[in-house]
Amino acid sequence: MPILLKDNIATKDKLNTTAGSFALLGSIVPRDAGVVARLRKAGVIILGKASLTEWSYSRMDGEPSGWSARRGQGKNPYILGNPCGSTSGSAVSLAANMATVTLGTETDFMSIR
Ligand SMILES: *[C@@H]1O[C@H](CO)[C@@H](O)[C@H](O)[C@H]1NC(C)=O
Numbered sequence: 001m002p003i004l005l006k007d008n009i010a011t012k013d014k015l016n017t018t019a020g021s022f023a024l025l026g027s028i029v030p031r032d033a034g035v036v037a038r039l040r041k042a043g044v045i046i047l048g049k050a051s052l053t054e055w056s057y058s059r060m061d062g063e064p065s066g067w068s069a070r071r072g073q074g075k076n077p078y079i080l081g082n083p084c085g086s087t088s089g090s091a092v093s094l095a096a097n098m099a100t101v102t103l104g105t106e107t108d109f110m111s112i113r
Pocket residue numbers: 014015016025026027
């Protein structure tokens with residue numbers, strides 16, 4: 001089964017893990033994230049990384065939803081508007097039928113302050 005991962009989930013392969021930031025482009029992660037290791041063991045194929053709100057919404061208050069320096073503005077494919085969330089690329093690619101399965105994370109720690 002092919003899957004797209006939110007770009008804050010580490011993969012120890014040729015895919016970059018950047019959280020949408022140029023600051024992490026080309027960085028080397030020490031290993032696959034635990035969930036990635038388990039997915040690979042189960043035979044899942046990592047197709048690629050989906051865009052996200054840069055730094056998973058932890059960059060600043062009022063950060064535009066779905067925007068990152070690396071990928072630009074992600075949009076809800078049905079209304080071409082706010083994708084509502086940091087896992088926006090995973091949701092957008094699923095909604096647009098670009099992937100059958102995508103994975104995201106809940107990382108908006110600002111909302112629990
Ligand atoms: C990862 O980033 C490097 C730049 O450091 C780039 O050359 C390479 O093409 C990127 N890989 C992918 C799969 O985008």
